[in-house]
Amino acid sequence: MKTGDPRFVEINAENAIHVIHTSPQDGKATFVFLNSMGASTAVWEDEIAPLLRARGFGTLSFDYRGQGQSTYGAAATLEPAEIIADIGFTVAQEQPENPIFVGLSIGGLFAVRSWLNGAAADAMVLVNTLRKPGAQVDWINELEARLIAMGGMPLVLDVLRPVLSSCEQLEVLRPSHLPEDGYTPWPPEHPRRRLAEGVHKADWGVPWTQLSIPTLVFTGLHDRLFRIQSDVDGILAEIPDVQTIIYPDGGHSLHAEYPQRFVDDLVRFADAVAAKRTLQRPVGG
Numbered sequence: 704m705k706t707g708d709p710r711f712v713e714i715n716a717e718n719a720i721h722v723i724h725t726s727p728q729d730g731k732a733t734f735v736f737l738n739s740m741g742a743s744t745a746v747w748e749d750e751i752a753p754l755l756r757a758r759g760f761g762t763l764s765f766d767y768r769g770q771g772q773s774t775y776g777a778a779a780t781l782e783p784a785e786i787i788a789d790i791g792f793t794v795a796q797e798q799p800e801n802p803i804f805v806g807l808s809i810g811g812l813f814a815v816r817s818w819l820n821g822a823a824a825d826a827m828v829l830v831n832t833l834r835k836p837g838a839q840v841d842w843i844n845e846l847e848a849r850l851i852a853m854g855g856m857p858l859v860l861d862v863l864r865p866v867l868s869s870c871e872q873l874e875v876l877r878p879s880h881l882p883e884d885g886y887t888p889w890p891p892e893h894p895r896r897r898l899a900e901g902v903h904k905a906d907w908g909v910p911w912t913q914l915s916i917p918t919l920v921f922t923g924l925h926d927r928l929f930r931i932q933s934d935v936d937g938i939l940a941e942i943p944d945v946q947t948i949i950y951p952d953g954g955h956s957l958h959a960e961y962p963q964r965f966v967d968d969l970v971r972f973a974d975a976v977a978a979k980r981t982l983q984r985p986v987g988g
Contacts, residue, residue: 712796731759737790737814765793767786809832812832818916831922863928868925921968
């Protein structure tokens with residue numbers, strides 16, 4: 704039984720993954736959260752994970768090396784291959800019950816890649832993840848890295864927010880953004896800057912036809928940075944067992960804009976996965 708107390712999964716003497724893991728009740732699913740580059744356990748633990756736990760579900764959130772409280776040594780790369788390997792290692796160590804991976808943005812890519820590499824999951828949730836490799840992805844990755852160097856994540860978010868969020872969300876955020884005193888550059892050794900530079904090595908050429916577990920895709924129509932609808936539709940056509948939920952009024956961070964609605968959708972999906980698993984169970988099993 705995992706109790707939800709923050710602790711560390713040690714990779715070696717210099718590297719350890721900060722985890723918060725609570726077991727489910729009555730055989731329900733455990734939602735395993737895979738962060739975007741700019742996220743941490745706080746993204747899930749502030750609201751989403753407590754709401755799910757209150758309904759009896761398990762949750763597992765953790766920071767990649769370079770995020771939150773996870774530690775890393777001098778040899779750590781903070782690149783996608785390392786992140787994907789760490790996800791597999793952490794899931795194997797924690798062994799969440801009836802795991803459902805929930806990947807936010809590029810975290811969905813990491814979720815799928817780790818599952819293809821053998822990480823155990825009963826189902827997959829992808830939140831504004833779907834995109835194809837090409838000039839658009841390369842441009843955004845390079846732009847983010849350069850903006851972080853110029854003014855840190857505050858500059859990145861202020862530059863990109865109008866194409867990531869709805870007008871309603873922009874009104875909420877405006878008082879705490881676009882500071883009059885400007886922005887402060889982040890040094891090359893800053894872990895978030897290193898993570899941004901490592902994203903150039905992410906492989907978006909996913910063999911989607913191999914994603915054979917039940918998959919739920921969230922799309923916010925106000926995410927106008929990453930979403931090319933024809934690419935999204937093409938990928939959806941390749942995933943064997945997929946359903947979609949569209950938030951016409953939502954942007955990139957649906958969990959933050961509509962937490963209760965997001966949780967309700969996760970719960971419905973988990974219940975459907977559990978029902979399907981029961982139907983597929985051998986007689987007498």
